[in-house]
Amino acid sequence: MLELLHSLVHALKSRMHHAMQEGGGDVAGLAGMEARSLGFIARHPESTQGELVRHSGRDKGQIARVVKRLRELGLIEQVEDPVDRRNVRLRVTPAGDALHRDVHRLRKRAGAQALAGFDAEELAAAVALLERMKGNLE
Amino acid sequence: MLELLHSLVHALKSRMHHAMQEGGGDVAGLAGMEARSLGFIARHPESTQGELVRHSGRDKGQIARVVKRLRELGLIEQVEDPVDRRNVRLRVTPAGDALHRDVHRLRKRAGAQALAGFDAEELAAAVALLERMKGNLE
DNA sequence: GAGCGATCGTTGACTTTGTCACCTTTGTGC
DNA sequence: GCACAAAGGTGACAAAGTCAACGATCGCTC
Numbered sequence: 001m002l003e004l005l006h007s008l009v010h011a012l013k014s015r016m017h018h019a020m021q022e023g024g025g026d027v028a029g030l031a032g033m034e035a036r037s038l039g040f041i042a043r044h045p046e047s048t049q050g051e052l053v054r055h056s057g058r059d060k061g062q063i064a065r066v067v068k069r070l071r072e073l074g075l076i077e078q079v080e081d082p083v084d085r086r087n088v089r090l091r092v093t094p095a096g097d098a099l100h101r102d103v104h105r106l107r108k109r110a111g112a113q114a115l116a117g118f119d120a121e122e123l124a125a126a127v128a129l130l131e132r133m134k135g136n137l138e
Numbered sequence: 139m140l141e142l143l144h145s146l147v148h149a150l151k152s153r154m155h156h157a158m159q160e161g162g163g164d165v166a167g168l169a170g171m172e173a174r175s176l177g178f179i180a181r182h183p184e185s186t187q188g189e190l191v192r193h194s195g196r197d198k199g200q201i202a203r204v205v206k207r208l209r210e211l212g213l214i215e216q217v218e219d220p221v222d223r224r225n226v227r228l229r230v231t232p233a234g235d236a237l238h239r240d241v242h243r244l245r246k247r248a249g250a251q252a253l254a255g256f257d258a259e260e261l262a263a264a265v266a267l268l269e270r271m272k273g274n275l276e
Numbered sequence: 277g278a279g280c281g282a283t284c285g286t287t288g289a290c291t292t293t294g295t296c297a298c299c300t301t302t303g304t305g306c
Numbered sequence: 307g308c309a310c311a312a313a314g315g316t317g318a319c320a321a322a323g324t325c326a327a328c329g330a331t332c333g334c335t336c
Contacts, residue, residue, distance in 0.1 A: 001261075001264075002150060002249050003174065005147050005268065006174070007194060007195050007272060008143070008271055009143050012143065014324095016140075031292055032293085033293065036141065048314095049313075049314065055145075056148075058148070058293090058294075059295060061297095062295080063314095065315090065316090084302075086301070086313040107140060113274055114271045114275055115139075116274045118267075118270070126268075129256075129260065129263065131142065133253065133264075134146045136252050137150070137252055148294090187285065188285080196323075197323060200322070201285095202284095202285060202286055203286090206286085222332070223331060224283065224284040224331045225283095225285090225331095
C-alpha cells in the first residue's frame with residue numbers, strides 16, 4: 001500500500017517533470033516544488049509564506065528558498081502586511097500568472113491520464129479516501 | 139488531487155523517517171530508499187537489480203548506488219547468475235533480514251495510522267483505485 | 277569467429293528536495 | 307522595559323533523482 005503510493009507519486013512527478021521540460025519555453029526553468037508553490041500562490045493570493053508551509057507540509061526553510069527563487073524569476077511579488085510586518089503576503093505577477101496557467105494545463109493533462117476511465121463517482125471516492133488518510137496523519 | 143497525493147506521500151515519508159530515527163538502533167542508519175529496496179529484496183529473493191529498477195520505477199543508476207550501500211552495510215549479498223553473467227541476483231543476509239523485519243514493523247505501524255478507521259472494503263477500494271491510476275501511467 | 281546491437285550494471289557530475297539548527301525582526305503580554 | 311512567541315531567512319548538509327557515458331556480457335548474423 002505504501003509502496004503503491006510511493007511509486008504512483010513518483011510516476012506522476014516524473015511525468016510532470018518531463019512534460020515541463022519538453023513543453024519548452026519558460027516552464028522548463030521551473031522545478032517541481034517551484035511550480036507547485038506558484039500554483040498555491042496563484043490560487044490563494046495574499047497568503048503568507050507560513051500558510052504555504054502549513055498547506056504543503058514542507059519545511060519553512062525550503063519554502064523560504066522556493067519563494068526567493070520565484071521572486072528572483074519575477075513570477076511573484078511580496079506585499080508588506082501593514083498590520084503585522086513580520087508577514088509577507090505573496091501574489092503572482094502577470095508573468096507568474098501566465099506561467100501558472102501553462103503549468104496548470106500540464107498538470108491537468110497528467111492528472112487526466114492517471115484518472116483515465118474514472119467516472120465522477122470514482123474520482124470522488126478516491127479523493128475522499130485520500131483525504132481521510134491525510135487527516136489521519138495530523 | 140495531485141496536490142493531495144503529494145502531501146499525503148510526503149507526510150508518510152516524514153513519519154517513516156522519524157520513526158526510523160527514533161526507533162534507534164540499526165534502522166536509524168538506513169535512508170528511506172534503502173529501507174524500501176531492502177524490503178523488495180527480502181520479498182523477492184534472487185531477483186536482479188533490473189527487476190528492482192522496473193518495480194520501483196527509479197533510475198537504474200540510483201538503484202545501483204542503493205544496492206552498493208546495502209552491500210557495504212552487509213545487509214544483502216550478490217550471487218552471480220551462472221546462466222547470464224551480466225545479471226546479479228540479490229538476496230538478504232541474516233542481518234539484512236532482521237533489519238528488514240524492524241523496518242516492516244515500523245512501516246506497518248505508519249500504514250495503520252494512515253488507514254485508521256478503514257474497513258477491509260474501503261482498503262480494497264483504495265488499493266484498487268490507486269492501482270488503476272498507476273496502471274494508467276504505463 | 278568477428279562484428280553488431282541490446283542488455284545489465286557501474287560511475288561521474290549534477291540538480292532538486294528535504295532536514296536541522298540557528299539567526300534576525302517583529303509582535304504580544306506582562 | 308522585559309521575556310517570550312511567531313514569521314521569515316540562512317548555512318550546512320543528507321537524501322533523492324536525473325542524465326550521459328562506460329565496460330562487460332550476451333544473442334545474433336554473416
